[in-house]
Amino acid sequence: MTDYSTAKKWFKDSDAVIVTAGNGLSQEEGLDILSEEDFDNRYGEIAExxxxxxxxxxxxxxxxxxxxxxxxWSKLINDYSLNYEISPSMKRLKQLLEGKEYFIATSTFAHFFENADFNQNRIFDVFGDWTKIQCSSGINHGQKDDREVVKKYLEGKGEVPKCDVCNSPMELHMPLNAHFFPDTDANTRLRWFLTGNEDKKVTVLELGVDETSPQLLDPMVDLVKQFPSWHYVAADLDEEDLPDDVQKQSLACSSNIHDFLKELVD
Ligand SMILES: [Zn+2]
Incomplete structure (x- = not known):
């Protein structure tokens, strides 16, 4: 039986919370990139x-x-990002972070946290964001918002967006090929946040991070080990998933995001 009272106390006492969110959170928001359910119905032509x-x-x-x-791409972005509706779990997360300093590092790329109105300057989309586009030439010519492009496509008046610098077609700002350039500004902001909170009471909250985004897992556990005033709370990991030397500072709740946040917040 997971002891949520300890987790609740850690969150209550925290000066800052760092959220790491992966695949599981994406599923909770309705986007399961590995599921075959409904794909052929919704995107039949492409499937065939x-x-x-x-x-x-x-x-x-x-x-x-x-x-x-x-x-x-326009259909996808419209279905999952433009028509996004905030889930009960996301609402609970907002409640949990209310009044706290926080930073969110996420491998979800469908603009969920931005749509749910978290502070845009406190989000690092590690795997990009498909509401943004990048140049397909392989050279970093910056990023742009693609939501107007998507809307035009849905009206049947779409045109392939072109790079302002070299006129190459623009593609989604995601690591779909070798030339993905992560958002260095957001990465820098995260680093400053980590450095600025080394001596404070910090809780790292893991939500649905799996082997598809290892950069959100081990490096965060290692940080917690370094700083005695930090704690690590994992929604969906088991105790044996966490190293022995971090056990005293950590809680692995072996749950799922939905039930976990319900227990923690309601
Ligand atoms: Zn270009």
């Missing part, structure tokens, strides 16, 4: 033509034309 049956496989696929690519 390219023999892909999950969003993950479809994102990895190079389509015959940029226009076709953008038609599909």
């Amino acid at each position: 033509k390219y023999d892909v049956h999950t969003i993950g496989d479809a994102l990895d696929k190079k389509f015959d034309s940029w226009d076709e690519q953008w038609q599909f």
Whole structure:
């Protein structure tokens, strides 16, 4: 039986909270990139033509034309980001972080935290954000918002967006190929946040991070080990997933995000 009273106390006493959120959180918000359920119904043409049956496989696929690519991307972004509705778990997370200093490092890329109105300057989208686009030339020519492009496509008036610098087609700002440039400004802000809180009471909250985003797991546990006033609370990990030397500072709740946040906040 997980002892939520300890976790509650740690959160209550914290000066700052660092949230790491992965695949599990994405699923909680309705986006499961590995699921075959419903894909063929929603994106039948693409499923048939390219023999892909999950969003993950479809994102990895190079389509015959940029226009076709953008038609599909627009549907996805519209379904999961433009029509996003905040989940009960996200509401609870907002409650938990209310009045706290926080930073969110996430491998989810569908703009959930921004849409849920968390502080945009306190979010690092480690794997990018598909409401933004980058140049497909392989050179970093900056990023732009793509939500107007998406809306035009949905109206049937879409045009492949082009780079302002070199006129190459623009692609999603995600690590779908070798030339993904992470958001260095957000990464810098996260580093400053970590440094600035070394001596404070900090709780790291893990939500649905799995082997698809290892950079959000071990490095954070290592940080907690370094700083005696830090704690680590994992929603969906088991105790044996965490190293022995961090056990006293950590809680692994072996739950799922939904139940975990309910126990913790309600
Ligand atoms: Zn360019």
